[in-house]
Amino acid sequence: MITVQVPEVVVLRLPLYVRALTQLADDGIEVVSSQQLGRRLQMTPAQIRKDLSYFGRFGKQGRGYKVEFLMRELGQILGLDRRWNTCLVGVGRLGRAIINYPGFAPEGFNILAALDSDLTQINTPVGDHLIVQPMGNLGAEIRRHEIVIAIVAVPAAQTQTVIDELVKSDIKGILNYAPVAPQVPMNVVLRNIDPVLSLQSMTYYLRDMLEGES
Amino acid sequence: MITVQVPEVVVLRLPLYVRALTQLADDGIEVVSSQQLGRRLQMTPAQIRKDLSYFGRFGKQGRGYKVEFLMRELGQILGLDRRWNTCLVGVGRLGRAIINYPGFAPEGFNILAALDSDLTQINTPVGDHLIVQPMGNLGAEIRRHEIVIAIVAVPAAQTQTVIDELVKSDIKGILNYAPVAPQVPMNVVLRNIDPVLSLQSMTYYLRDMLEGES
DNA sequence: TAATGTGAAAACCTTCACAGCT
DNA sequence: AGCTGTGAAGGTTTTCACATTA
Secondary structure: OOOOOOOHHHHHHHHHHHHHHHHHHHOOOOEEOHHHHHHHHOOOHHHHHHHHHOOOOOEEOOOEEEHHHHHHHHHHHHOOOOOEEEEEEOOOHHHHHHHHOOOOHHHOEEEEEEEEOOOOOOOOEEOOOEEEEEHHHHHHHHHHOOOOEEEEOOOHHHHHHHHHHHHHOOOOEEEEOOOOOOOOOOOOEEEEOOHHHHHHHHHHHHHHHOOOOO | OOOOOOOHHHHHHHHHHHHHHHHHHHOOOOEEOHHHHHHHHOOOHHHHHHHHHOOOOOEEOOOEEEHHHHHHHHHHHHOOOOOEEEEEEOOOHHHHHHHHOOOOHHHOEEEEEEEEOOOOOOOOEEOOOEEEEEHHHHHHHHHHOOOOEEEEOOOHHHHHHHHHHHHHOOOOEEEEOOOOOOOOOOOOEEEEOOHHHHHHHHHHHHHHHHOOOO
């Protein structure tokens, strides 16, 4: 199999497959066809098979895919078979909600440090085992804990500055919660979480739906 | 101009344009070219022009686009020139962070009701002017406040049930924060906010970057 | 001159359809 | 018999390149 550059959309769908497979495994299902998986995920069986084919041949013709096996293979491809050390920058209301969100750790994303520029926050506890550090400690903390990913929850106005500092400290991935589109060098992976943007594109479709209302 | 069905990707980008234009307007800039806008948003000028051309002819050849004008036009196309009444379902830690997030109201998304199924939460205050309602009040609250969009922040296991109730109560749009892919009828617009999914696709690229590490 | 708006070309992504394997 | 893996077809999105206009 000649390895073609994997389309980004395909990579974005892999975690969905892993999640569905995890559920199937929890339900004790051992084998699944692209058809069944497609029904569950609302996608065509062909797309699932094509997506998987970018990475290898995981199925058995006439049978389908072994759930556990495929789950593990995809997990490995995505790098979910290891822990990812992360830090949180910004411990305001949003940052605190993030650190208390119980969904990260079980998936291997461990928040090992929390930082903030607000001096009144420094040395206060946050989450159930962290102490807020001053921003000056950023580089040191990243090196000390071998942190690869930063979760950024600072005000929009400070976001680019914080991200520049993270990049200087050699961070590899950034999950940004501020409603801005920060600039990062090509070798840093950036993802934005922006509920307002989601709502603002949603309303385009709602507008038509509500046409003729009072 | 024959109106072609607007690609969804284009609709997803419009809010980005509106946001960039708002910033430009705040900076006192009156005219912008697709080139300048493209530099700011990291996209090609051609894409911006093509996107805009789905909706009309907003620019002046040789000059560019009038910032205020384009901003208003796009705002109108997206339905951002009105208020959108929303409710929050689920007032746990995440729900509380959402209700206190100061980014929704200024963009016209007003949370007018908060509901939860946890009986110990009912009638307690949340945010700075809401009282938690029991789920039984859902339909009544939606009608009373003319709520169009629901923000759902309940545990994964309850999400589909809650969303089914919302659909029955004739909700038009749903912003879901649970790490599941709920089913909704075609006439309901669903958006998911899922930071773990973002991280899990990010790691695909980080894995390669870190190859050869200890 | 400078930048838009847009057909046409190129690139990209999804779906089809079927050979081939179990 | 049933389902995968995959070239090829079909569809969609992006980019090109230039006629047009202020």
